Amino acid sequence: MFELDEPYVGKEEHAYLKEAIDSGWISSLGPFVEKFEKKFAEYIGVKYAVSCASGTSALSLLCSTLGIKPGDEVIIQSLTFTADAFAMHQSGAKIVFADCSKDRFTISPEDVKKKITKKTKIISPTHLYGRAAEMTELKEICDSNNIYLVEDCCQATGAKYNNKMLGSIGHFNFHSFHNKLIASGEGGMITTNYKNLAERFEKLKNPPSVNRPDERDGFMEISMNHRLSNLHAAVGLAQLERLEKNIEKKIKMAEIYDNIFKDAEGIKIIKSDPEHRTVWWRYTILLDQKINLGEFKKKALENKIVVREGYLPLHKHPFFKDHNKLSLPNSEKLGKETVDIPSSFNLKENEIISIGHTLKNIAKSLI
Ligand SMILES: Cc1ncc(COP(=O)(O)O)c(C=O)c1O
Incomplete structure (x- = not known):
């Protein structure tokens, strides 16, 4: 898995x-x-x-x-x-x-x-x-x-x-x-x-x-x-002593995913700012809202890939009911579209490629 x-x-x-x-x-x-x-x-x-x-x-x-x-x-x-x-x-x-x-x-x-x-x-x-x-x-x-x-x-x-x-x-x-x-x-x-x-x-x-x-x-x-x-x-x-090496692995992982998803149907990505260093705690894709997220997750899991939906913006939680009517369109849109995909340090290059292509094909099949 x-x-x-x-x-x-x-x-x-x-x-x-x-x-x-x-x-x-x-x-x-x-x-x-x-x-x-x-x-x-x-x-x-x-x-x-x-x-x-x-x-x-x-x-x-x-x-x-x-x-x-x-x-x-x-x-x-x-x-x-x-x-x-x-x-x-x-x-x-x-x-x-x-x-x-x-x-x-x-x-x-x-x-x-x-x-x-x-x-x-x-x-x-x-x-x-x-x-x-x-x-x-x-x-x-x-x-x-x-x-x-x-x-x-x-x-x-x-x-x-x-x-x-x-x-x-x-x-x-x-x-x-x-x-x-x-x-x-x-x-x-x-x-x-x-x-x-x-x-x-x-x-x-x-x-x-x-x-x-x-x-x-x-x-x-x-x-x-x-x-x-x-x-x-x-x-x-x-872990701190190994961190720089691990960050290099994360950056490489993101380059591979970016390359696979750049022309994917139903998937968009937000690229890293070139002037800053992103460390990719999680690599995320933005899934087209025409795709049923439940189906996407189910098919990913059938292929032994765990994916997870992004955050519900906090102002939309029942706990913060006084804020529920607030409109924060960018957060709401990103919250709905974001899907986290496997991003472990220890993923091998062939595994990243396989995960990327599998998710790309699943999205295409569901759009
Ligand atoms: C953005 C952010 N802030 C705070 C925390 C809280 O950290 P911890 O889990 O160590 O309590 C987390 C944990 O996931 C987090 O992602």
Whole structure:
């Protein structure tokens, strides 16, 4: 079966994991945590990288780290993973959903501009599927309005905007290691150049403890365990050391798929921006709405190929019922048309070619 993405675990992961277990340091106090954070900060090109239990952990602490209060407004793209909106919602901030740019999977700077108010505190682009958002425009908007720029890099570790690593442009940015470009089982990391934000996050991800003299006499605020274990950090470090090689494989995979789908009936693709580096967490096709998605999925599965429909934009979820009537045409169109197809690092060239041609033939047969 060709899955959407299978993590690759090699001998380096086994070796580091064994070292961590043999050392007895299996909790978050072990040395791999620090090594992983240090190398991650160097890789992204930021001063600080602080690990945490997951991308959702980073999101959960994001609003407290940045001092977001009920009544503040945060602008996020609607076409993204649910955790982004849930975390903001839980902080009591008002969520403002923005559209994607036309034929892009990332937030529209034009729509963002229209939605800024005096209460806007955060603008958070998601680099969806490993593609960079329009960072020059977004940074300019944030800088001139004194707003935090928060990059969701969960699907885009190693992707670049021009020559800058994503996660190094915003004020405070976060990554996920749950079957992403790095797959450490579970895990997350924030990246920032701001010492105060890194320190605040470090504090919030730990429960108040007797080891911290300032809290011996009683804790002052909520902080709970959102730490990464030494075992997860050991696997993460091995994955980070192989990441550049894996990204090369992903880029090659996308070139092969692009070539197969460029003249396909019923399938469109959105090419990568040549000036940026897309890391293709998932390769996605846009399926003609005349094709029945259920049939397409069924036929793909008969050929041992797992495919999955794209995101329902968050403003259309029953949970966000106050936003259901909002019209975000680009996100709604992309959400309906997008289909994720197998994108694992370890797919061989002949397998990618076979998957591509099989899906192309299925689409042709159903149009
Ligand atoms: C865009 C995006 N943001 C946040 C997350 C949350 O990350 P995690 O699964 O590590 O909690 C994910 C996970 O899939 C994601 O894709």
